[in-house]
Amino acid sequence: MSKKHYQGDSASYLAKKALFASTITVYGRNPVFEALADNTMNIIKLHLADSNKPSKAVAEMIALAEQRGIEIAYHDRKQLSRISKNSKQDQGVALDLHCPLYQSAKLLLEAPLPPRILAVDGVTNPQNLGMIIRSACAGRIDALLVPTSKGNTALSSLVIKASAGTLFKMPMYYCDDLAETLTAMKQRGADICTLSSYAKNTLFDYKAEDSAVYVLGNETDGVSKAVEAVATTGLRIPMSRGVESLNVAVTGALIAFLP
Amino acid sequence: MSKKHYQGDSASYLAKKALFASTITVYGRNPVFEALADNTMNIIKLHLADSNKPSKAVAEMIALAEQRGIEIAYHDRKQLSRISKNSKQDQGVALDLHCPLYQSAKLLLEAPLPPRILAVDGVTNPQNLGMIIRSACAGRIDALLVPTSKGNTALSSLVIKASAGTLFKMPMYYCDDLAETLTAMKQRGADICTLSSYAKNTLFDYKAEDSAVYVLGNETDGVSKAVEAVATTGLRIPMSRGVESLNVAVTGALIAFLP
Numbered sequence: 001m002s003k004k005h006y007q008g009d010s011a012s013y014l015a016k017k018a019l020f021a022s023t024i025t026v027y028g029r030n031p032v033f034e035a036l037a038d039n040t041m042n043i044i045k046l047h048l049a050d051s052n053k054p055s056k057a058v059a060e061m062i063a064l065a066e067q068r069g070i071e072i073a074y075h076d077r078k079q080l081s082r083i084s085k086n087s088k089q090d091q092g093v094a095l096d097l098h099c100p101l102y103q104s105a106k107l108l109l110e111a112p113l114p115p116r117i118l119a120v121d122g123v124t125n126p127q128n129l130g131m132i133i134r135s136a137c138a139g140r141i142d143a144l145l146v147p148t149s150k151g152n153t154a155l156s157s158l159v160i161k162a163s164a165g166t167l168f169k170m171p172m173y174y175c176d177d178l179a180e181t182l183t184a185m186k187q188r189g190a191d192i193c194t195l196s197s198y199a200k201n202t203l204f205d206y207k208a209e210d211s212a213v214y215v216l217g218n219e220t221d222g223v224s225k226a227v228e229a230v231a232t233t234g235l236r237i238p239m240s241r242g243v244e245s246l247n248v249a250v251t252g253a254l255i256a257f258l259p
Numbered sequence: 260m261s262k263k264h265y266q267g268d269s270a271s272y273l274a275k276k277a278l279f280a281s282t283i284t285v286y287g288r289n290p291v292f293e294a295l296a297d298n299t300m301n302i303i304k305l306h307l308a309d310s311n312k313p314s315k316a317v318a319e320m321i322a323l324a325e326q327r328g329i330e331i332a333y334h335d336r337k338q339l340s341r342i343s344k345n346s347k348q349d350q351g352v353a354l355d356l357h358c359p360l361y362q363s364a365k366l367l368l369e370a371p372l373p374p375r376i377l378a379v380d381g382v383t384n385p386q387n388l389g390m391i392i393r394s395a396c397a398g399r400i401d402a403l404l405v406p407t408s409k410g411n412t413a414l415s416s417l418v419i420k421a422s423a424g425t426l427f428k429m430p431m432y433y434c435d436d437l438a439e440t441l442t443a444m445k446q447r448g449a450d451i452c453t454l455s456s457y458a459k460n461t462l463f464d465y466k467a468e469d470s471a472v473y474v475l476g477n478e479t480d481g482v483s484k485a486v487e488a489v490a491t492t493g494l495r496i497p498m499s500r501g502v503e504s505l506n507v508a509v510t511g512a513l514i515a516f517l518p
Contacts, residue, residue, distance in 0.1 A: 240398065
């Protein structure tokens with residue numbers, strides 16, 4: 001793409017910037033094909049590696065893209081890896097999806113915080129993240145905070161599938177450094193809540209005065225030390241029969257459906 | 260095994276029968292090895308096929324079983340298939356685990372029904388079943404009703420794993436015909452509740468007078484027609500943003516943690 005594109009009028013530049021900011025890139029032949037065949041998906045561009053050998057699968061993707069009027073871009077293998085960010089699994093194909101409700105957490109910090117925010121901190125299983133998005137979307141979560149840093153599962157086809165398509169309906173905000181974003185939210189008066197079996201208050205009794213950010217931690221290790229250091233409120237889920245913890249997606253659902 | 264075993268005194272016969280009734284058989288080299296290496300597992304017997312070629316994996320299983328004083332039984336390939344009930348995936352090994360809280364639903368019907376029962380009707384994903392068991396165990400479910408008929412995922416190593424070991428702590432009752440068992444429960448005064456987006460009452464408002472049996476249906480098709488015909492009470496989970504359904508394990512968790 002030539003630089004000229006970015007020298008147009010500023011409205012078009014800003015629109016492009018916003019579009020880029022709310023893009024999710026999926027990769028791999030099956031996920032890309034499925035998205036192309038799904039008319040509810042808002043697709044921006046199909047990316048193909050020059051190194052792809054002619055095959056029925058690739059021909060079908062090209063045909064579908066042409067039929068839907070979707071731009072096709074050809075790249076050398078290295079460029080494609082930079083787009084998919086997963087050269088081992090992209091199989092030479094990637095697809096940019098437009099996700100209008102996926103935006104920078106900076107936007108969330110520009111306005112008064114909504115009452116109930118859910119954040120994930122090191123959730124690694126795409127199935128779990130997809131289920132969390134689905135419950136958050138169906139329940140009473142106003143915004144979902146999703147770090148893009150290492151140790152967090154990326155928004156992929158697996159996540160979209162496990163979210164049952166709700167990923168496109170849920171207001172989601174990305175940030176690079178979760179602890180930093182949570183600190184900014186705390187400064188704006190939000191409670192930063194983590195789950196802890198030793199906490200005095202239960203999840204079900206607690207009411208935030210203003211805003212609450214509930215943080216779900218890693219499947220094995222819970223929330224990170226950096227986030228624990230920012231947390232203001234420990235909450236306990238009372239459990240029977242000596243059970244020590246719940247699945248993280250289940251915990252997310254209990255939070256999402258609090259009255 | 261000779262018939263003689265079953266001609267002993269009746270107390271020993273009944274004890275054997277009860278043991279058989281509360282046995283879960285897992286299969287496959289990894290699951291069997293993991294269970295053998297886990298000292299918290301109450302193991303009854305290791306089954307090996309005569310057809311297994313000598314290998315490090317099998318030798319390690321035998322060594323672990325001998326070390327723990329676990330009975331080892333050798334079978335021809337056909338017999339082993341009958342034990343594992345999955346000849347395609349058993350890899351010539353199976354393991355009987357004692358699960359004292361896994362019993363016939365007939366026992367549940369012999370006493371007054373507990374207030375909150377959760378039933379699964381056609382849940383096919385072992386991950387979902389394991390998560391349902393874990394939430395039921397940690398929450399306020401008194402008994403879990405698990406049909407063994409076709410179309411229901413069997414209690415396998417995958418289920419044990421997804422249950423995070425809670426399968427051994429949760430009172431679970433098996434039945435062959437769920438609709439029949441639910442009919443008997445209805446006759447004893449229980450409400451048979453299914454989830455429906457068209458229902459007037461919500462899950463969160465409803466209170467059973469006596470006992471409630473909540474039925475979770477298949478991941479795609481919901482509850483079966485036979486069960487729907489027995490149901491007395493439709494309940495709705497209010498959802499935001501036009502979301503139509505929740506993951507079945509999430510629904511199970513919301514039921515398990517009702518106040």
